[in-house]
Amino acid sequence: MEHMPAVLVLLALLGAAFGENDYHFMENPSNITSSLGKDIVLRCSVKVKEIFPDVEWLHNGEPLEFADINQIQMPWDEEDEWLAISELSIPSMQLLDSGHYRCSVTVEGEEILSEEAYLELEGLPIFLEEPQDLHTYPDQPFNLSCHAQGPPDPVYVIWLQDGAPLNSLNDVLALTPSFLEIRGLNKSSLISCEAHNAKGVTTSRTATIKVLPEKPRDLQLLSQSPTELEISWEPGRSGVHPQYVCTVQASLPHSGFSTHPHHKIYNQNLNVPPHSHVIGSLTPYTTYNVRVACLSSEGVSHWTDWVAMETAEGVPAGPPxxxxxxxxxxxxxxxxxxxxxxxxxxxxxxxxxxxxxxxxxxxxxxxxxxxxxxxxxxxxxxxxxxxxxxxxxxxxxxxxxxxxxxxxxxxxxxxxxxxxNAAPLFSWHWWYVALAVAVAFFCAFCIAIFLARIRKKETRYGEAFEPTVEQGELVVHYRVKKSYSRRTTEATLNRLGISNDLKEKLRDVMVDRHKLALGKTLGEGEFGSVMEGQLNQDDYILKVAVKTMKIAICTRTEMEDFLSEAVCMKEFDHPNVMRLIGVCLQNTENEGYPSPVVILPFMKHGDLHSFLLYSRLGDTPLFLPTQTLVKFMTDIASGMAYLSSKNFIHRDLAARNCMLNENMNVSVADFGLSKKIYNGDYYRQGRIAKMPVKWIAIESLADRVYTTKSDVWSFGVTMWEIATRGQTPYPGVENSEIYDYLQQGNRLKQPPDCLDGLYELMSSCWQLNSKNRPSFDTLYSELEKIIKNLPPIKDPEEILYVNMEDASSPLSEELGELGAVGGQDAKDLGDDLFFKAGPVTAEVHHSENSNRYVMCPAHETTRLLGTTTSTEHPSYSSELEEGTVEEVVTSRSSRQ
CATH class of the missing domain: 2.60.40.10 (Immunoglobulins)
Structure with a gap:
C-alpha cells in the first residue's frame, strides 16, 4: 500500500508522456450463429504500451462474473507495445447464452469498449411445456398444453392422437403456446405434439390419457341376515374398456379401512357381472360401512361413499x-x-x-x-x-x-x-369304533405288502413255472401275466425310485419304448430333435411325432417333476391344445437316468408360421382373407384360455409353436412338458441360453419373471405375426436392442391391411403394467365379436391350404417337413428360411432419449400437414427370431 502513490504518479507521467492513451482493440468478437449443445469461443485483442490491463467481457451490457476467460499478453512488433488477447469459452451452448457480447478495458478511469458481436442460437424447437399423463373419465372434457420456442422462430405445433394429426400448420392450434381442448374420450389414447420451425421438427413426450371407469352408483342393501349383507350397485361408465372386476370392502364405523384384525374388515375382489354380492362372516346386529370400486383394463375407479348397513339380530353367542x-x-x-x-x-x-x-x-x-x-x-x-x-x-x-x-x-x-354334569372325557362307544378302524387299516396294510411282493415277482418272472411232459420231454411253460409294456415300464420306474403314488398315476401315460418305431427326422434343434414315428397299439398302428430330448436328467427330483408334468398334461382335453399321447423312457449308454421321449400327434399341415410364410413367399402365393387369419387367432386364444385355467404358463408362445391339423384348426403346442426339461438350461438364470427375445414380455426380459400375463404379451406378438402373414417382429431392430426399444415406449406398428379393432386388441397385450393386459378369456370373446362382424368370404373356392407334404414344393424341401410338429427344437431351421425367402422392407426410426426423435428436412424426412415424404431406406431381411437374454442385459448395461 505504501507504494501505491508512486505507481499512480508513474501512470500519470506515462499518460502525460504519450499524450492521450493509445489503447484500441485490434480484434473484435465476431457474430456467431450456433445451435444447442455446441461449444463456443469468442475472442478479442487490444494493443497497449507496457501496461497490463484486465480485459472484461460484457453480456447484454452486464459483466460476466463466473465466465471461463483465458487471457494472455505478448510483445508487439514495435518497442514498448504489448498485445493482450482474451478468449471467452462457452461450453454446451444454451438458450440463455445467446445475446450481445463485447470486450471492455478500463485504464485511468476510462472504459474502452470493443465492437459488439451477436451470438445467435438456432436449431430445432425446444419444448418449454409438454403434454402430461392424465387420468380421465368417459366423455369428460380436459385440456392439454404444448409450448415450444426457437430460435429460429416462428414455431408451429401439430397435435397427434394415437399417431394421427389433429390439426394442420395453418390451424389456430398451431400457434404456440397451444392448448388442446378434448371434449371427452371413450377409450384411452396416446397424445403428443410436434414443434415445427425452419430447422426441422421436434417431437414431445407421449402423454398417456387413460379413461378410467366412473365410480359405481346406487350402492344399496338388498337383504340382511345375522351374518350376511346382500348388496347391489350400478356400474359407472367406462367407455370401450369393459369392467371385469369390482372390489367390495366393509368396515366397522370409525375404524376406517385397515388390516388390523380387530376391525373385522371385509375385502373381496369379484368378477362382474352380476353387480351384486353377499358379504358373509359378519357379526349379528352390527352396523358396517360398505363401499365399492370397479376395475377395467385401464385402471380403478374411485370408491363410492361409505354406506352404513346393519346386520339382523342373532341369538346370544354364549350361555348365562x-x-x-x-x-x-x-x-x-x-x-x-x-x-x-x-x-x-x-x-x-x-x-x-x-x-x-x-x-x-x-x-x-x-x-x-x-x-x-x-x-x-x-x-x-x-x-x-x-x-x-x-x-x-x-x-x-x-x-x-x-x-x-x-x-x-x-x-x-x-x-x-x-x-x-360334564360330558365324559372317554366313551367306550367311540373306543370300539376307533379300535375297529385301526384293525381295518392294519389288515389293509398287510394285504398291500402281500400284493406288492406278488406283483414284484410277476414283474420279474411272470407266472410261476408249470413243468409238464410233452412228447416224452419235460417242458416248462412260461406265460407272462402282465403285458410286456407294463412289465418293462414298471421295471424301469422301480429302478428310478419314484413314489408308489406317482407310479400308479403313470398307468395311462407311460408307453413301452419297444412299441415305438422311429422314422425320418423332421427337424433338429439345439435341445433335441423331432422325428416321424409309428406307435404300435393293440389293434392298429398310429402315426405320431416323436420328440427326443438332448437335455440329461441328473436327479430323481428332476425325473419326478418330468413325470408329474406328464400326468397332468395327459389330462388336457381341448380342441385347440396339442394332446399328449404318452411318454416313454429310453435307456442311455451310461447307468444314469433314462432319457425322456415325448409322443405327440402327427399334424398333417405343419406349424402355423411355415404355413403363413408359404402363403406369402411360396412359388404360388395364396390369398388368406382376414376371416381366416382372425380364425387362427381365435383358436390360439381359446387354447391359451384353457391352459391358463389349468395354471399352465407357456413361456414360448409364437406362430412356430402352433400347429395346423387336417381341418385347418390351430392347436397350441410345445408347452409345459418340454419347458420342465428346459428348466435346467433353457430358462435358467445366469446361463447363456437362446431365448425368443422378440416374443418375451418386457418384465420377463428384465427380471426373468413369467406369468399368464407374460403369455398374453407373446400372444399379441403372435397376432402380429398372423396379421403380417409370417413376418419377423420388429424388423430392423437387433435382438440386443429390444429391451431399450420397448422401454422407450415403442411397440410393433399396425400392419397395412390390419383392422383398427384388431390392432387395438393386440396393442392391449403390450401394456407396460402386466395387470392392465386383458385375460385370454377376454381376448377370445373380443376375437369372436370381430369374426361375427366381418363380412362373409365372397369366393370360398380360393381359400386353399398349403400341403406341407408336397414333395414337389421348393419351400417344402427347404423346410424339410419341419412343421410336422412345432416347438423350440424345430425352429432353428426356420431362421435360415427368412434369408432364403427374400427381404422384408422395414421402416427405420432413429430414437433419442425420452422418446424423442428429430427429423431434418434437408436430409431425411419432411412432414407437412400430416403427410410424410421419406428418402429411400434399404430393405432389411428379417432378423433371427431368437437371441440371448444376456445380449439384451449386456446392451442395456453398456448404455447405462
Missing part, C-alpha cells in the same frame, strides 16, 4: 354365567349372571329349564331377572340349566347343574351339594 342353586327343601332359588359373550341383539329375557330325577324337563320364562324361585317339596337330584334369548331365538344353554339335597331343619335354607 355363574349359575347357582340354594334350597331349604321346599323353596329352591336359582341365580345367574349375564352372558359374557355378545348378545347379538336386544336381550329379551332368560329361560330356566329344570328336571327332577327321570321326570320330564320343565321350561319356564324368568323374564329379565337374574334369579328364579322354584317351589319344589323335598327335591331330589334336581338338574337346572339357563339360557338367554333375543327376538332371533334362544342362545346356548348353560351346563346342567345337579343338586343333591342335604336338609338341615335348624337353618331356613340348607346348603346343597352342587354337581356340574
Amino acid at each position: 354365567e355363574n349359575v347357582t342353586v340354594t334350597t331349604n327343601g321346599t323353596i329352591t332359588i336359582v341365580r345367574w349372571t349375564e352372558p359374557q359373550s355378545p348378545i347379538n341383539g336386544i336381550l329379551q329375557g332368560y329361560k330356566l329349564a329344570y328336571r327332577i330325577k327321570e321326570l320330564e324337563e320343565v321350561v319356564v320364562d324368568a323374564g329379565l331377572t337374574y334369579k328364579d324361585i322354584l317351589e319344589i317339596h323335598h327335591p331330589e337330584d334336581l338338574t337346572v340349566r339357563v339360557a338367554s334369548y333375543t327376538n332371533a331365538g334362544d342362545g346356548p344353554w348353560s351346563d346342567p347343574v345337579t343338586v343333591s339335597i342335604k336338609y338341615d331343619a335348624s337353618t331356613p335354607f340348607s346348603s346343597a351339594v352342587v354337581k356340574v
Whole structure:
C-alpha cells in the first residue's frame, strides 16, 4: 500500500508522456450463429504500451462474473507495445447464452469498449411445456398444453392422437403456446405434439390419457341376515374398456379401512357381472360401512361413499354365567349372571329349564331377572340349566347343574351339594369304533405288502413255472401275466425310485419304448430333435411325432417333476391344445437316468408360421382373407384360455409353436412338458441360453419373471405375426436392442391391411403394467365379436391350404417337413428360411432419449400437414427370431 502513490504518479507521467492513451482493440468478437449443445469461443485483442490491463467481457451490457476467460499478453512488433488477447469459452451452448457480447478495458478511469458481436442460437424447437399423463373419465372434457420456442422462430405445433394429426400448420392450434381442448374420450389414447420451425421438427413426450371407469352408483342393501349383507350397485361408465372386476370392502364405523384384525374388515375382489354380492362372516346386529370400486383394463375407479348397513339380530353367542342353586327343601332359588359373550341383539329375557330325577324337563320364562324361585317339596337330584334369548331365538344353554339335597331343619335354607354334569372325557362307544378302524387299516396294510411282493415277482418272472411232459420231454411253460409294456415300464420306474403314488398315476401315460418305431427326422434343434414315428397299439398302428430330448436328467427330483408334468398334461382335453399321447423312457449308454421321449400327434399341415410364410413367399402365393387369419387367432386364444385355467404358463408362445391339423384348426403346442426339461438350461438364470427375445414380455426380459400375463404379451406378438402373414417382429431392430426399444415406449406398428379393432386388441397385450393386459378369456370373446362382424368370404373356392407334404414344393424341401410338429427344437431351421425367402422392407426410426426423435428436412424426412415424404431406406431381411437374454442385459448395461 505504501507504494501505491508512486505507481499512480508513474501512470500519470506515462499518460502525460504519450499524450492521450493509445489503447484500441485490434480484434473484435465476431457474430456467431450456433445451435444447442455446441461449444463456443469468442475472442478479442487490444494493443497497449507496457501496461497490463484486465480485459472484461460484457453480456447484454452486464459483466460476466463466473465466465471461463483465458487471457494472455505478448510483445508487439514495435518497442514498448504489448498485445493482450482474451478468449471467452462457452461450453454446451444454451438458450440463455445467446445475446450481445463485447470486450471492455478500463485504464485511468476510462472504459474502452470493443465492437459488439451477436451470438445467435438456432436449431430445432425446444419444448418449454409438454403434454402430461392424465387420468380421465368417459366423455369428460380436459385440456392439454404444448409450448415450444426457437430460435429460429416462428414455431408451429401439430397435435397427434394415437399417431394421427389433429390439426394442420395453418390451424389456430398451431400457434404456440397451444392448448388442446378434448371434449371427452371413450377409450384411452396416446397424445403428443410436434414443434415445427425452419430447422426441422421436434417431437414431445407421449402423454398417456387413460379413461378410467366412473365410480359405481346406487350402492344399496338388498337383504340382511345375522351374518350376511346382500348388496347391489350400478356400474359407472367406462367407455370401450369393459369392467371385469369390482372390489367390495366393509368396515366397522370409525375404524376406517385397515388390516388390523380387530376391525373385522371385509375385502373381496369379484368378477362382474352380476353387480351384486353377499358379504358373509359378519357379526349379528352390527352396523358396517360398505363401499365399492370397479376395475377395467385401464385402471380403478374411485370408491363410492361409505354406506352404513346393519346386520339382523342373532341369538346370544354364549350361555348365562355363574349359575347357582340354594334350597331349604321346599323353596329352591336359582341365580345367574349375564352372558359374557355378545348378545347379538336386544336381550329379551332368560329361560330356566329344570328336571327332577327321570321326570320330564320343565321350561319356564324368568323374564329379565337374574334369579328364579322354584317351589319344589323335598327335591331330589334336581338338574337346572339357563339360557338367554333375543327376538332371533334362544342362545346356548348353560351346563346342567345337579343338586343333591342335604336338609338341615335348624337353618331356613340348607346348603346343597352342587354337581356340574360334564360330558365324559372317554366313551367306550367311540373306543370300539376307533379300535375297529385301526384293525381295518392294519389288515389293509398287510394285504398291500402281500400284493406288492406278488406283483414284484410277476414283474420279474411272470407266472410261476408249470413243468409238464410233452412228447416224452419235460417242458416248462412260461406265460407272462402282465403285458410286456407294463412289465418293462414298471421295471424301469422301480429302478428310478419314484413314489408308489406317482407310479400308479403313470398307468395311462407311460408307453413301452419297444412299441415305438422311429422314422425320418423332421427337424433338429439345439435341445433335441423331432422325428416321424409309428406307435404300435393293440389293434392298429398310429402315426405320431416323436420328440427326443438332448437335455440329461441328473436327479430323481428332476425325473419326478418330468413325470408329474406328464400326468397332468395327459389330462388336457381341448380342441385347440396339442394332446399328449404318452411318454416313454429310453435307456442311455451310461447307468444314469433314462432319457425322456415325448409322443405327440402327427399334424398333417405343419406349424402355423411355415404355413403363413408359404402363403406369402411360396412359388404360388395364396390369398388368406382376414376371416381366416382372425380364425387362427381365435383358436390360439381359446387354447391359451384353457391352459391358463389349468395354471399352465407357456413361456414360448409364437406362430412356430402352433400347429395346423387336417381341418385347418390351430392347436397350441410345445408347452409345459418340454419347458420342465428346459428348466435346467433353457430358462435358467445366469446361463447363456437362446431365448425368443422378440416374443418375451418386457418384465420377463428384465427380471426373468413369467406369468399368464407374460403369455398374453407373446400372444399379441403372435397376432402380429398372423396379421403380417409370417413376418419377423420388429424388423430392423437387433435382438440386443429390444429391451431399450420397448422401454422407450415403442411397440410393433399396425400392419397395412390390419383392422383398427384388431390392432387395438393386440396393442392391449403390450401394456407396460402386466395387470392392465386383458385375460385370454377376454381376448377370445373380443376375437369372436370381430369374426361375427366381418363380412362373409365372397369366393370360398380360393381359400386353399398349403400341403406341407408336397414333395414337389421348393419351400417344402427347404423346410424339410419341419412343421410336422412345432416347438423350440424345430425352429432353428426356420431362421435360415427368412434369408432364403427374400427381404422384408422395414421402416427405420432413429430414437433419442425420452422418446424423442428429430427429423431434418434437408436430409431425411419432411412432414407437412400430416403427410410424410421419406428418402429411400434399404430393405432389411428379417432378423433371427431368437437371441440371448444376456445380449439384451449386456446392451442395456453398456448404455447405462
